[in-house]
Amino acid sequence: MRTLFPFLLVVLLVSCSEKRKAPSFTSVAVQTVYEDSVSIRAIELMGNSLGYAGNNGVFGSIDLATGKVMESVQEYRDSLPEFRSIAHTSSDFFMLSIANPALLYKTGDKGRMQLVYKEEDENVFYDAMSFWNDKEGIAIGDSMNGCLSILITRDGGNTWEKIPCSELPEGVEGEGAFAASNTNIKVLGDKAWVATTKSRIYFSADKGKTWQIQKTPISSEAPTQGIFSVDFYNEKLGMAIGGDFTRPEINKANKAITEDGGKTWQLIADGQNPQYKSCVQFVPGSEGNGLVAIGFTGISYSNDRGLTWKSLSDEPFYTLRFFDSNTAYAAGKHRIAKLVFK
Numbered sequence: 001m002r003t004l005f006p007f008l009l010v011v012l013l014v015s016c017s018e019k020r021k022a023p024s025f026t027s028v029a030v031q032t033v034y035e036d037s038v039s040i041r042a043i044e045l046m047g048n049s050l051g052y053a054g055n056n057g058v059f060g061s062i063d064l065a066t067g068k069v070m071e072s073v074q075e076y077r078d079s080l081p082e083f084r085s086i087a088h089t090s091s092d093f094f095m096l097s098i099a100n101p102a103l104l105y106k107t108g109d110k111g112r113m114q115l116v117y118k119e120e121d122e123n124v125f126y127d128a129m130s131f132w133n134d135k136e137g138i139a140i141g142d143s144m145n146g147c148l149s150i151l152i153t154r155d156g157g158n159t160w161e162k163i164p165c166s167e168l169p170e171g172v173e174g175e176g177a178f179a180a181s182n183t184n185i186k187v188l189g190d191k192a193w194v195a196t197t198k199s200r201i202y203f204s205a206d207k208g209k210t211w212q213i214q215k216t217p218i219s220s221e222a223p224t225q226g227i228f229s230v231d232f233y234n235e236k237l238g239m240a241i242g243g244d245f246t247r248p249e250i251n252k253a254n255k256a257i258t259e260d261g262g263k264t265w266q267l268i269a270d271g272q273n274p275q276y277k278s279c280v281q282f283v284p285g286s287e288g289n290g291l292v293a294i295g296f297t298g299i300s301y302s303n304d305r306g307l308t309w310k311s312l313s314d315e316p317f318y319t320l321r322f323f324d325s326n327t328a329y330a331a332g333k334h335r336i337a338k339l340v341f342k
Helices: none
Strands: 029-045 049-054 058-063 069-073 083-088 093-097 102-107 112-118 126-131 136-146 147-153 185-188 191-193 200-204 210-215 225-232 238-244 255-258 279-282 291-295 298-304 309-314 319-322 327-341
Touching: 029 058, 029 093, 029 309, 029 319, 049 083, 049 327, 058 083, 083 136, 083 191, 093 126, 102 126, 112 225, 126 147, 126 185, 136 185, 136 191, 191 225, 191 238, 238 279, 279 319, 291 319, 291 327, 298 327
Parallel strands: 029 083, 083 126
Antiparallel strands: 029 049, 029 327, 049 058, 058 069, 083 093, 093 102, 102 112, 126 136, 136 147, 185 191, 191 200, 200 210, 225 238, 238 255, 279 291, 291 298, 298 309, 319 327
């Protein structure tokens, strides 16, 4: 199954028109579409294909109409990188490895991936990436030398520059981001929100040129706590979720919502489930009322902007992307699945 191929040169399709009223889900059907001995924490919908990357250098795509899988392995010298961050433009696919050295690849010639950025340091650790448009993109990583690591491209991903600490807010000791689902960055319009392990949001209104800090009430007392995922329905309405992956039963101070673009955040469903989750996504077409949160603790759903939640499944996953208002794809340990909400 693992063969090199002309990789993911696709144009992102416009999704179906959104419904005005939030769907009310009572169940979810889980259909496995990919199985292998790989851990997958990063997926991207690209038209009618699903791109993914994981450990052991594995990356690939699934044709959602036929189920056909095209997969390859990216080697670096004598090692196999672990990829937890991917992104795409209308013409290229990108993947970024964790740990030292950080390796950022883009679609190259003849179906092979091209290394466009490398960073070597014992403290380097990148967590997530995304694109505002076909030219401008962002990748984020743990703090080094007193500030969060933020990479920016302005030329379609051919070159990447690291923002110097002098141009970023002062970091907090031990601050980073969780490489759990590739959803601790949200870009929308010119804006970007980056969620950290210290439950702070780095906010930029100008595609990463300037930054400011937004504070949230989500707990971050332990290194294993903080915000794991952030999503925005529009430029005002956003949701952040997390918890403690070593104590997943904790459901206090792990969910917060904003209705002013992140200037203020309020805890919701405090002391109520869901407990730890690694990914949260707004349901398309729900006017911001529908939310799905997933993790190795299962799948939970809210129809009222997170005020109350119901557990739909105990199936474990790491990350999720909606295809339409009733269909999503989720990835986790050894598999990718299609989720149909009813």
